[in-house]
Amino acid sequence: MPRVLTDEQRDFVAAIGEFCKRECGTKEQRDKLTANGQEQHSRELYAKMAELGWLGIGIPEEYGGAGRGMTDLCLFLEETSYWRAPISGFATTIIAAAAYEKFATEQQKRVVLEGVVGGRVEAxxxxxxxxxxxxxxxxxxxxxxxxxxxxxxxxxxxxxxxxxxxxxxxxxxxxxxxxxxxxxxxxxxxxxxxxxxxxxxxxxxxxxxxxxxxxxxxxxxxxxxxxxxxWTQLMTGLNLERMLLAAMMLGLARRAFDDTLDHVKQREQFGRPIGSFQALKHRIADMATELECARLLLDDVAATIDAAPDEVFARETSMAKLKCTELAKHITLEGMQMMGGYGYATEYGMESLHRASIVSTVYGGTSEIQRDIIGKTYGL
Missing domain, CATH: 2.40.110.10 (Butyryl-CoA Dehydrogenase, subunit A, domain 2)
Incomplete structure (x- = not known):
């Protein structure tokens, strides 16, 4: 199902993809930027994104940012995650920046928010x-x-x-x-x-x-x-934290799906591509369907937040975080299974996608906590 984006958003996503493909599109490039995968954040790559103005996407214009909403933030994180850009510092930075924007003194805002636009990391x-x-x-x-x-x-x-x-x-x-x-x-x-x-x-x-x-x-x-x-101040930031984590894992899940699909189309056994066998074909169909459901959910919740940015959507954001993180873990594990030994080998990347997905169901509120929150919104 085609994604409904404005021309500006479509150009933004395309620009991110072109940049990431050029700067960190290969394993060799990412290894160089991350000390062979030991670091999850590249200051070099981050500085280049700052120069393009991307790091200020969610920062108000008076502090040098673009002042964009939840949908654009999610698009940025989903696309950079898909391309495996090593910028792990961005999500925590934006979460912290949102708290400063709402509650900090003007001096604190100037220091932090202008620093974010310039490529500084916050925790x-x-x-x-x-x-x-x-x-x-x-x-x-x-x-x-x-x-x-x-x-x-x-x-x-x-x-x-x-x-x-x-x-x-x-x-x-x-x-x-x-x-x-x-x-x-x-x-x-x-x-x-x-x-x-x-x-x-x-x-x-x-x-x-x-x-x-x-x-x-x-x-x-x-x-x-x-x-x-x-505590009251923290509660106002729950929309942002859960949505950013959901967007990151949706991007990772998309990447795992595409890598798996490429493999089962090219890998041949018994004289034909392994994806042509029903056992794998049906699994691919299920994964694709679940990905589409997760994307529609994330897009809808993001649009809802953009329409009422001061409201807390506890149920909806918990659903998005739960669905996208659990799906990423499932798809990466399925990818490892369908790729066989190649899924286990570090050369092909699926095992690192799976490792990255596992912690997503823990940080920012575990899947169990998200389910508990959702249940409470139904009076349980």
């Missing part, structure tokens, strides 16, 4: 060793002191902190009758005294980090928004 830190899905259980402390706060505690699974200029930290500044109260957001320079960033080795390479705070002093001017109200 956001919520998870702790004892608080993952249960964000309200955070215990990293922000104790009031003269002229500011002292931060003590550990955060974990912080994506791209090692690349970022700042970490948008959520810490507990007070104990209230509700665990969701007393949380405050802080703008923390990654070179702040008392902050140690230590990488966590993963099957995806260098991507996430532990953060250790030891009497890290932050002035009052580091507070983002209203002290004690971080």
């Amino acid at each position: 956001i830190s919520m998870s702790e060793p004892g608080a993952g899905s249960d964000v309200g259980a955070l215990s990293c402390r922000a104790d009031r002191t003269d002229g500011g706060y002292l931060i003590n505690g550990q955060k974990t699974w912080c994506s791209n902190a090692h690349l970022a200029d700042h970490v948008l930290l959520i810490a507990r500044s007070s104990r209230e009758d509700s665990k969701h109260r007393g949380l405050t957001q802080f703008m923390v320079p990654t070179n702040a005294d008392g902050l140690q960033i230590k990488g966590i080795d993963t099957m995806g390479g260098r991507e996430v980090n532990d953060l250790y705070f030891t009497d890290c002093f932050l002035p009052d001017s580091a507070v983002v928004g209203t002290p004690g109200q971080a």
